[in-house]
Amino acid sequence: MPNLVGDVSSAARILPDLKGEKLFIRNGKGAYLWDDKGRRYIDTALGFGAVLLGHSNDAVNAAVSQALSDSAAPSWAHVREHGAATDLAKHTGELSKVIFTNSGSEAVHLACRAARAYTGRGKIAKMAAGFDGWFDDVSYGNVTSKEATFQDGQRPSTERTTLLRFNDFDDVERLFAEDNDIAAVVLEPMLANAGCIMALPGYLKHVQAIAHQHGALVICDEVLMGFRLYPGLAGLREGLNPDIASVGKAIGNGVPVSAVVAKPHILAGFEEGRVIRGGTFSGNPMACAAVTSTLSQLDNSDYEHLISRGNTLREAIEAIFKAHDLIVTTSGYGNVFGIWLGAVAPMTYEQAEKIANPAFTQALHLALREAGVLIMPSPYGRLYISFEHNNRVIEEIKTAFEQAADALSGTFANA
Template identity: 80%
Template sequence: MTNLVGDVSSAARILPELNGEKLFIRNGKGAYLWDDRGRRYIDTALGFGAVLLGHANDAVNAQVAQALADSASPSWAHVREHGAATALARHTGALTKVMFTNSGSEAVHLACRAARAYTGRRKIAKMAAGFDGWFDDVSFGNVTSAEAGFQDGARPSTERTTLIRFNDFADIERLFTEDPDVAAVLLEPMLANAGCIMPLPGYLQHVQDVAHRHGALVICDEVLMGFRLFPGLAGLREGLDPDLASVGKAIGNGVPVSAVVGKPHVLAGFEEGRVTRGGTFSGNPLACAAVTSTLAQLDSQDYAGLIQRGDTLRDALENRFAAQGIHVVTSGYGNVFGIWPGAGAPTAGAPAAGAPSTYQQASSIADPAFSSALHLALREAGVLVMPSPYGRLYLSFEHDDDVIEEMIAAFDTAARRMSARFATR
């Protein structure tokens, strides 16, 4: 009997058994993890996107260790907090005000509070099938939920949350004719937790333009994609001008930290004491040390090289599976992407040979059996991937050419093992 509910503290950590054994990680370094039996794996979950410099980065660890030695929780304002906020704000454009929190879910929750306080409106519109945290308001309509696949005229809505369809230009227009009480649109630069569905050309700008035209704010949820493509916000790279953003994960290289960044006039209510915030551990010395050290290193990293290595991996794995009669496609970017089994008839007007561009298409080709079999085959070959059809593969700056070659060989092995069950030729 275990005292830990479901064996884990977060449901995302649940993995199938391999040869009757559960996986328990002992330690990690660089691109690798080791389990409790000493077996080594190439990691592609990387703290679900948090570990961008590689596991146990020496510089980050040294700064965090010093902060721990100085006092993990001094209660009052401390010497590391302003420096970390300044370092973060240098990367976030016009979003120059910073409030630290501890998790991405907290950051999104606080950003939504800011939007409601500023506009006086109640509802947040989020992308159906997007994941913006596990709090009740924004977990509504998450991937695989019944609400996520809603049809025209049947928009799911609660007192505080309503849904819009990603990549549907007309749906965001309809939203504001149906409901004038929307305080903000919560926008992901890529629908990452639905398998890395990419935005159509012009879609993100269209959502922002419609929201602003109707007096609603735009919140970029950058917890996953922030600092993944370059040292800054993915939304800014796409030319957006959001009012608020939630950031986290990669800004601390695995140390628990997140933040809300916003335009000064939007966050003025917090500075003036009109809007409540708190958090004993928000902006703690360990988190601030991690942010300062991580961002300093990200500024000098070769993002283009990392993304190119990932694109090489994507092309290779698609070719390795095709050689075994299994058609797969990938979607996303070089350093964060999803894998889709692509065989079958065209669905919703999209050819099966292409990656899905809507959640409706994604849900029609998602294959839990394929994703689970891929996870187990790769795990046996020494690579850890998420077992969900909507999972993602992340690469860190420690995933160098040699690691990519190891991964390609593992995918080749996995494709051969899976061919008898999934080959379509």
């Protein structure tokens, strides 16, 4: 009997068997992963968005290796932490104060603590079907949960968390009319973990305006989208003025690291010791080395061409399926997008729930895996591309989609 629960330590890693075989990854480099049998795959999960420079980036690996050699856990303040915080803050505008943490979930948790401490209020409002980490408070109302859909006047809520409908302009006004204990609203630039549902024009600014009008803070959850569209926060690019942001994933290119960034007055309680924080491995030397090396490379990376390559791939995927009598559409950005079986991408979670097709997505995952491409098997999953996904790799992905569309056309045609 295996000792590892369900074969994995994170449920997101669970994949269906292919011809009776489980997938175990041995190593990765650039755009590729190799399994324990030596088979090569193009990776489009990319550490669920963490690997933006490509797997096993030489410069990041060298910096982390040096930090590990110097001391993995020196306990006290060390020479890399201030530099990494300065490098990060150069990219986050007025959110100039930094606390490093270890995971995106932990960063969101600490951001929520900061909001509660600063406002003296108890509740955090999050987007229904949004994923802001797996800790109890913010995992409430996650995608596919029964709480993620609700009618007016029946808002799901706990003592510490309440929900908002994404892209519903009126619902945020109703929220503050119903509840005066909201410390902060957690915003994502798009509802990424619900299949890359894009925000309607003006929606994010509307939520921010209503929250600030009622004395609540705005937390931008940038763990997934931060540094993916350009070297900075996606919310700032959308014209938002958040009070706090959680960042992670891409800032370390796969090395476990995340952070809370905020306006100085918001985090003053932590600096003065009035609000608790901790974490043996928070801001450890390897994480800080990864941040410094990763950000220096992202500053010199061609995001415009990366996103253009991804948009070319999106268009090709839609055209390939159409040629096989299957209509699919994509939603998101060039370097992170979802695939939907149908002609119209959803703009709300309620729409997404109706068109989500787990059978199609799992069949597509298996067909692509057989063709040498790894994608998430969930209907709410995403495809990522990294800076190592060059034109040749994109062409390889297109070829795999040709094979997959041909294999699926008989089963899902005219669906």
